[in-house]
Structure formats: C-alpha cells, structure tokens
Amino acid sequence: MSxxxxxxxxxxxxxxxRNFSPFNRMEAEALxxxxxxxxxxxxxxxxxxxxxxxxxxxxxxxxQRGKIxxxxxxxxxxxxxxxxxxxxxxxxxxxxxxxxxxxTNAYVAVEDSFCFQISADDFLxxxxxxxxxxxxxxxxxxxxxxxxxxxxxSSFAQRAAEQQTMTTxxxxxxxxxxxxxxxxxxxxxxxxxxxxxxxxxxxxxDAERHPVGILTQSDLLPRVILxxxxxxxxxxxxxxxxxxxxxxxxxxxxxxxxMATHGVRHLLVVDSxxxxxxxxxxxxxxxxxxxxxxxxxxxxxxxxxxAALQRASKDIRxxxxxxxxxxxxxxxxxxxxxxxxxxxxRRIITLAREHHDLVGIDFAWFAFGSEGRHEQTLSTDQxxxxxxxxxxxxxxxxxxxxxxEFARTVNEDLAAxxxxxxxGNIMASNPELCLTLDEWKSRFGDWIREPDPQxxxxxxxxxxxxxxxGNERFGDQLRSALNKGAKGNSAFLRMMAANxxxxxxxxxxxxxxxxxxxxxxxLKKSGARLFVDVARILALRTGVESSSTVQxxxxxxxxxxxxxxxxxxxxDGFNFIQLLRLRSQHLETEHDxxxxxxxxxxxxNELDRRILKExxxxxxxxxxxxxxxxxL
Amino acid sequence: xxxxxxxxxxxxxxxxxxxxxxxxxxxxxxxxxAGHEQPHFExxxxxxxxxxxxxxxxxxxxxxxxxxxxxxxxxxxxDAYHAxxxxxxxxxxxxxxxxxxxxxxxxxxxxxxxxxxxxxxxxQLGFTPEFLWIDLYFLLPSLFPERLERPGRLADWxxxxxxxxxxxxxxxGDAWAIAQLFLAAxxxxxxxxxxxxxxxxxxxxxxxxKLKV
Numbered sequence: 037m038s039x040x041x042x043x044x045x046x047x048x049x050x051x052x053x054r055n056f057s058p059f060n061r062m063e064a065e066a067l068x069x070x071x072x073x074x075x076x077x078x079x080x081x082x083x084x085x086x087x088x089x090x091x092x093x094x095x096x097x098x099x100q101r102g103k104i105x106x107x108x109x110x111x112x113x114x115x116x117x118x119x120x121x122x123x124x125x126x127x128x129x130x131x132x133x134x135x136x137x138x139x140t141n142a143y144v145a146v147e148d149s150f151c152f153q154i155s156a157d158d159f160l161x162x163x164x165x166x167x168x169x170x171x172x173x174x175x176x177x178x179x180x181x182x183x184x185x186x187x188x189x190s191s192f193a194q195r196a197a198e199q200q201t202m203t204t205x206x207x208x209x210x211x212x213x214x215x216x217x218x219x220x221x222x223x224x225x226x227x228x229x230x231x232x233x234x235x236x237x238x239x240x241x242d243a244e245r246h247p248v249g250i251l252t253q254s255d256l257l258p259r260v261i262l263x264x265x266x267x268x269x270x271x272x273x274x275x276x277x278x279x280x281x282x283x284x285x286x287x288x289x290x291x292x293x294x295m296a297t298h299g300v301r302h303l304l305v306v307d308s309x310x311x312x313x314x315x316x317x318x319x320x321x322x323x324x325x326x327x328x329x330x331x332x333x334x335x336x337x338x339x340x341x342x343a344a345l346q347r348a349s350k351d352i353r354x355x356x357x358x359x360x361x362x363x364x365x366x367x368x369x370x371x372x373x374x375x376x377x378x379x380x381x382r383r384i385i386t387l388a389r390e391h392h393d394l395v396g397i398d399f400a401w402f403a404f405g406s407e408g409r410h411e412q413t414l415s416t417d418q419x420x421x422x423x424x425x426x427x428x429x430x431x432x433x434x435x436x437x438x439x440x441e442f443a444r445t446v447n448e449d450l451a452a453x454x455x456x457x458x459x460g461n462i463m464a465s466n467p468e469l470c471l472t473l474d475e476w477k478s479r480f481g482d483w484i485r486e487p488d489p490q491x492x493x494x495x496x497x498x499x500x501x502x503x504x505x506g507n508e509r510f511g512d513q514l515r516s517a518l519n520k521g522a523k524g525n526s527a528f529l530r531m532m533a534a535n536x537x538x539x540x541x542x543x544x545x546x547x548x549x550x551x552x553x554x555x556x557x558x559l560k561k562s563g564a565r566l567f568v569d570v571a572r573i574l575a576l577r578t579g580v581e582s583s584s585t586v587q588x589x590x591x592x593x594x595x596x597x598x599x600x601x602x603x604x605x606x607x608d609g610f611n612f613i614q615l616l617r618l619r620s621q622h623l624e625t626e627h628d629x630x631x632x633x634x635x636x637x638x639x640x641n642e643l644d645r646r647i648l649k650e651x652x653x654x655x656x657x658x659x660x661x662x663x664x665x666x667x668l
Numbered sequence: 669x670x671x672x673x674x675x676x677x678x679x680x681x682x683x684x685x686x687x688x689x690x691x692x693x694x695x696x697x698x699x700x701x702a703g704h705e706q707p708h709f710e711x712x713x714x715x716x717x718x719x720x721x722x723x724x725x726x727x728x729x730x731x732x733x734x735x736x737x738x739x740x741x742x743x744x745x746x747d748a749y750h751a752x753x754x755x756x757x758x759x760x761x762x763x764x765x766x767x768x769x770x771x772x773x774x775x776x777x778x779x780x781x782x783x784x785x786x787x788x789x790x791x792q793l794g795f796t797p798e799f800l801w802i803d804l805y806f807l808l809p810s811l812f813p814e815r816l817e818r819p820g821r822l823a824d825w826x827x828x829x830x831x832x833x834x835x836x837x838x839x840x841g842d843a844w845a846i847a848q849l850f851l852a853a854x855x856x857x858x859x860x861x862x863x864x865x866x867x868x869x870x871x872x873x874x875x876x877x878k879l880k881v
C-alpha cells in the first residue's frame with residue numbers, strides 16, 4: 037500500500053519535471069530514475085545553496101519553485117554574466133558537477149525557494165543512461181566554454197594593448213627620421229651634427245642608404261679623444277662596421293633580445309630591402325624599466341670578480357620577475373634568461389681562465405639539459421661538460437687534468453652565482469664529462485646501440501647539448517654525428533619513444549586533472565617533459581640541429597606532415613606550461629620557499645585551468661602521434 | 669497475559685487483523701520511546717493527513733490516511749504511505765504505525781486530524797498510541813507572521829507560499845502540500861533557535877495559549 041503512495045508522489049515529481057526542457061525530452065526510464073531519486077529541499081531567502089568554498093558539489097539541484105541567483109565568484113570572469121537568476125525547471129551546477137570540481141558560482145536563494153536535488157553520483161549515472169540529458173549537459177558546458185574563449189580573447193587583446201611597448205613592431209617605435217652620413221664624410225662634420233641634434237649615435241650608410249656602420253657617443257672617448265683621432269679624416273675609418281640591424285617588422289622583444297645578446301644599446305631598423313628606416317635605442321624600449329638589460333649586460337661584461345657577478349645574477353632574477361609581472365610570454369622570457377645566463381657563464385669562464393693556463397688547448401664548454409635547450413627557469417642546477425681536441429694522443433690525459441681543474445673553478449663560481457651544483461655530478465669538473473670529440477661520439481654511439489634505461493636517461497640529458505663557450509665547430513661535428521647515428525638506428529628511436537610514453541598527461545576521465553597525493557601536478561615531470569621528450573625524438577629522426585624544444589617541434593613537424601596549425605597549438609601548450617612553471621617559481625621565490633615545479637590546479641583561476649587542460653590535451657596529441665609513428 | 673492477547677480482548681468483535689498487521693503492531697510496541705530532542709537534520713518527521721466523510725467529528729468517519737517522511741530536512745517522495753481504511757481498517761492503521769514508528773507527527777489542524785485518528789486507533793486496534801504532535805495550524809502563523817497574522821486554512825497557507833499539489837482534498841495530495849509548508853517551517857524555526865521536534869511542538873503550543881488569552 038505504501039508503494040502506491042510512492043508511485044503517486046514520484047509521479048507528481050515526474051509531471052512537474054515534464055513541464056521543462058530537457059526533462060520533457062528525456063527517455064522515460066531516465067526520467068523515472070531522476071524522479072525516484074529527487075528529494076525536495078527548502079532554501080530560505082538569502083541562504084547559500086552552493087559556493088566555491090563548499091568544494092566539489094555533492095548534489096545537483098533543479099529549481100521547483102522560487103528564484104536562485106548564480107553569482108560569479110571566481111578570480112576570473114568566466115562567463116558573460118555576472119549574475120544569472122534561475123527559476124522553476126532550471127538546474128545547477130552542471131559544469132562543476134560534471135567535472136567534479138568546486139563551482140565557480142555562488143548559488144543563493146533570492147526568494148524562499150524549493151529545489152529538488154539528487155546526489156552527484158546519481159547525476160553522473162543519469163548522464164550515462166540518458167543521451168538526451170548528456171547532450172543537454174555537454175551543450176551547456178560547451179556554450180560556457182565558447183563564452184570563456186571569447187572572454188579569453190578579449191582579455192588577451194587588452195593585455196596586449198597594455199604591453200604595447202613589448203609587442204609593437206620596431207617600425208612603429210622609430211621616433212624620428214634617420215640622420216645619417218656617408219663613409220667619406222669628415223668626422224668633424226658628422227660629430228657636429230650629432231651634437232646639434234643631440235644624437236646618441238650616427239649611422240653611416242652607402243649610396244643606396246644601406247647601413248654600413250655606426251658611431252656611438254661611447255665610442256668617442258676611446259677612439260677619438262684618447263686615440264687623438266684626426267677629425268678631418270672620414271668617419272668610415274672610425275665607425276663600427278656591420279652594425280646590428282633588424283627589420284621593421286621585428287618586435288620590441290626581438291630588439292631587446294638582440295641588444296642583450298650582443299651587448300649593444302642601439303639597433304638600426306631597416307626595411308625589406310635593407311634600407312635604413314631609423315634607430316631604436318635601448319632607452320626607447322626600456323624607458324620605464326628600472327633594471328635595464330643593458331645595465332645587467334654591462335655589469336656582467338665588466339665584472340672583475342665573482343662578487344660583481346653575484347650582483348648581476350641577482351639582477352637577472354629581478355629582471356625576470358619584473359618581466360613575469362608584465363606578463364611577457366614564456367618563450368621570450370626563457371630566451372632572456374638564457375641569453376643573460378649565457379653571458380654570465382661566459383664571464384665566469386673568462387675570469388677562471390685568468391687563473392688556469394689553458395693556452396694551446398682547443399675546447400668548448402657544453403650546456404646540457406634545460407640550459408642546453410634554452411629553457412632555463414629561474415633556478416636550474418648546473419648541467420655542463422667540456423669537449424676538447426688533442427692532436428697528440430699522449431697528451432689527452434694531461435690536457436683532461438688541466439681542463440678538469442679549470443672546470444672545478446667554473447662550477448664553484450657558477451654555484452656562487454646561484455646555479456646550484458648538479459646533484460648527479462653532471463658537471464664539466466667530472467672527468468667522465470670532459471671528453472674529446474671522439475670520446476663523446478663513441479659515448480653517444482654506445483647509448484644508441486645499447487639503449488638500456490640508463491642510456492635512455494643519459495640521452496635525454498646529453499643529447500640536448502649546445503656550445504656555450506669556445507669552439508662552436510665541436511658542437512656542429514658532434515651534432516651531425518649524433519643525428520646520423522640516431523637516424524640510422526630506428527630501434528633506438530623506438531626505445532626512446534617507448535620511454536617518452538611512460539609518463540601520461542595528468543588528464544582525468546571524470547576529473548579535470550589527475551593530481552598526486554598532495555593534490556598537485558608536477559609541471560616539469562608530467563607537463564613540460566612530455567613535449568621535450570617527443571621533440572627530441574622528432575629532432576633526431578628528422579635531423580634538426582637545434583636543441584630547443586620549440587625549434588625542434590617547428591622544424592621537425594613539417595617534415596612528418598603535421599599542419600602548421602597543429603604545431604602552433606602544440607607549441608602554445610608547451611609555452612603555457614613553461615609560463616605556469618615560471619609564474620609559480622616567481623610566486624614561490626617571493627615567499628622564499630624552494631621552487632619545485634608543483635602546482636595545485638585548484639589554485640588556478642578557471643581560465644588558466646581550462647588552458648592548462650588544453651595544454652595537456654596537446655601533449656596527449658603529440659604522444660598519440662608518436663605512438664602511431666612507432667606502433668607502440 | 670501478553671500484550672497481543674490483551675489487544676485482542678480490547679478489539680472486541682472487530683474482524684481479525686492480518687498476520688502482517690499483527691507483526692507490525694508487535695514491532696511498533698517494541699520500539700523505544702523517542703526523546704524528540706535531536707536536531708532537525710537528524711530527525712525523521714512524518715507529515716500526516718486524513719481524509720474523512722466530512723468535518724463533523726461526531727458523525728464523520730475516517731476514509732483514508734496519507735503520510736510523507738521528512739528526513740534530515742528533505743522531503744523524500746519515495747518514503748510515503750497512503751491507505752484507504754476499507755475494507756480492512758485495522759490493517760490500514762497497523763500499516764500506518766509501521767510506517768510512522770515513533771517519529772513526531774506533523775499535521776495541519778490537530779483538533780480534527782488527531783481526534784479522528786485516535787478514535788480510529790482505539791476502535792480498530794484497541795489502543796491509542798502516544799505521539800509527539802506538531803500542529804502547523806498554530807506553528808505556521810507563529811513562525812511566519814509576515815505572511816498570515818493569524819491561523820488560516822490550508823488553502824490560505826498554500827497561496828501564501830504559492831505551493832501547489834497534484835490533488836487537493838486527497839489524503840496524500842494535501843499531505844504533499846503540508847509537507848512543503850513544514851520544510852519552510854523547519855528552516856524558519858532553525859533560524860529562531862527552535863532546533864528540535866519537542867521545541868517545535870512547544871513553540872506551536874505556546875502560540876496557541878497566547879491566542880486564548
């Protein structure tokens with residue numbers, strides 16, 4: 037008899053639900069399932085039914101009577117509405133409960149309201165048994181996503197506008213028409229014009245207005261005054277030939293990078309025919325920046341001792357933090373860090389050479405791992421080695437001893453400047469990593485022939501080498517030997533591929549992310565490395581010379597027939613993960629705690645979380661491609 | 669003499685109860701008395717409603733009973749009871765007792781509902797079970813004076829809360845409306861620090877006393 041009562045009341049709930057979409061279209065069995073499990077709750081006016089703080093929602097609600105307001109509560113505005121009122125037949129939350137994450141909205145009863153509710157498990161079961169309901173929920177989420185994409189684009193546009201100085205084409209930064217002279221102009225008249233017009237430099241051009249040289253104010257003291265240069269002689273004899281130049285379409289980022297790399301403060305801007313358009317000075321680019329690249333660069337180049345380099349190292353860090361705060365992209369940022377760290381390392385090496393007699397030794401200093409890939413984050417420990425040549429085989433041992441002594445000083449000085457010693461002893465002072473070209477070749481050859489787990493691990497570190505100081509040719513020779521050896525050994529590449537596929541992107545089937553026990557994701561281990569590993573294999577397979585992941589992906593992927601759109605999506609994904617790594621290091625440094633690449637996805641705002649998810653999807657796509665290619 | 673055999677004597681010449689009803693009565697008798705002092709969210713209330721031949725307590729007979737459980741502040745449509753008294757009123761009421769247990773009973777207008785039910789219990793089962801009765805007739809105006817200042821009819825309260833039901837003047841149909849009113853009442857009571865069934869019953873009782881003055 038009590039069964040009749042239940043039938044009657046469940047029937048009443050069913051009748052109510054049938055008045056509304058999607059329930060009116062739902063399969064009879066699914067609707068029955070919902071009505072049987074729906075219990076009715078009362079929510080007094082002003083009471084909160086669900087908030088982001090309540091964590092993963094435990095119930096799905098359908099308004100029976102009254103008004104429920106959804107208020108945007110996250111850091112980022114995800115949807116176009118800031119509040120939305122739900123009436124009878126409308127339901128919440130859909131996205132949060134589907135993804136099993138806390139709601140981004142706060143749901144508050146704005147009238148005394150009644151809501152049916154079912155448990156989260158019943159909700160998920162309902163999605164499974166009812167194609168209609170499933171479609172309803174996914175379409176709802178999709179419409180949220182498209183709203184958020186639009187939001188994303190407009191916020192990017194806004195951000196880009198704020199940073200116009202960094203993204204603008206150089207052509208737009210030119211403040212005045214170029215002032216120039218020809219090489220045969222007497223120096224005196226050229227200097228008079230500089231003085232008249234308050235110019236920091238004078239450009240020298242040929243008859244077609246192609247720049248052939250430059251004279252800057254800082255050249256005057258050493259070259260003119262101290263040297264007692266005869267001002268009647270032509271400026272062509274005094275100028276610096278082959279001045280640094282960039283096309284007008286290059287960005288301010290490019291200009292800053294060029295200045296940092298070469299230690300100059302003026303760049304000539306030319307059109308597509310190399311005709312001079314104007315001059316961009318460091319001041320034009322960084323008028324508002326407190327620590328300028330040039331200052332750091334000068335600090336490094338003029339450093340007389342390690343103490344001065346330690347200061348420069350701190351400045352690099354500070355500059356990187358400023359740039360992060362300005363919202364600069366990951367690729368450019370790591371390039372800055374890399375360029376400045378390179379300069380720092382070179383200076384350390386130069387200083388060390390003063391205390392070590394290396395006369396007559398032909399060698400190069402290698403950077404491995406992330407430094408080798410130009411992907412250093414703010415605190416990466418040292419990974420380096422030495423390659424050298426010895427004409428006389430009998431001298432190898434003695435030469436190695438001298439280089440190792442020298443390398444020890446460099447390693448210690450690097451440590452003093454904020455690059456921690458490598459725990460795995462991957463350092464040039466390790467005699468095992470101070471080798472001749474032939475020794476390196478045979479070492480690499482061994483790993484390729486017998487790819488045991490240790491060899492594969494080594495490959496992932498050492499194959500990302502680049503020459504940071506010394507004879508560049510060693511690097512080219514080793515690279516071409518490596519590419520040849522790897523290309524001819526598909527078994528090795530297949531093993532590398534299998535190894536690279538061992539770590540999966542931390543994407544969940546039901547949840548957004550699979551997190552580790554402490555609720556975090558390791559952005560290095562299960563993020564960046566997925567891209568890095570595949571890019572390395574791609575480079576070996578297609579013979580790409582670059583050690584940078586982005587370059588490897590860009591150059592290698594078109595050879596295996598991936599579309600440029602596909603590749604840029606993948607690169608965007610990689611860059612986003614790198615940016616998150618830098619950003620979390622940034623924050624952690626301010627809290628003075630050790631950075632460890634870990635991020636709690638819950639701490640990200642909704643947008644970043646969605647982009648991160650997309651980035652992991654790109655990693656999965658890349659891995660899938662590898663899987664197909666090697667039939668794994 | 670066992671409780672059951674005493675019961676049989678008390679029921680006199682009524683038709684015999686089914687074996688199921690006898691088991692239900694025995695089980696009910698064995699239940700511990702409830703303290704009614706646990707908070708709402710841990711309480712199981714039974715909203716009870718009757719359907720009679722009319723509203724004259726002297727002449728009219730009970731026709732049907734409807735009951736809905738409100739457990740932990742939620743109305744569970746599947747946890748409900750409905751029975752016509754004919755053809756076996758004893759079985760219908762025994763079934764009701766089995767459904768209710770010792771839960772506090774929520775009714776709209778206890779004067780009528782409680783009286784007609786207790787008489788039916790006495791006549792059909794030979795005893796009057798003890799319950800904590802909560803009368804919404806007095807409780808609602810005491811909790812929601814802004815909606816209705818004095819006791820009103822069920823239809824007035826339904827209109828005040830814009831509550832509807834699938835079938836009016838049906839034991840279960842009205843119980844469905846009363847149950848929703850009680851959900852609202854529970855929420856308001858909690859905000860007034862009236863936190864358990866006993867306090868709720870006393871709150872309604874106090875309002876009733878005040879009306880008499």
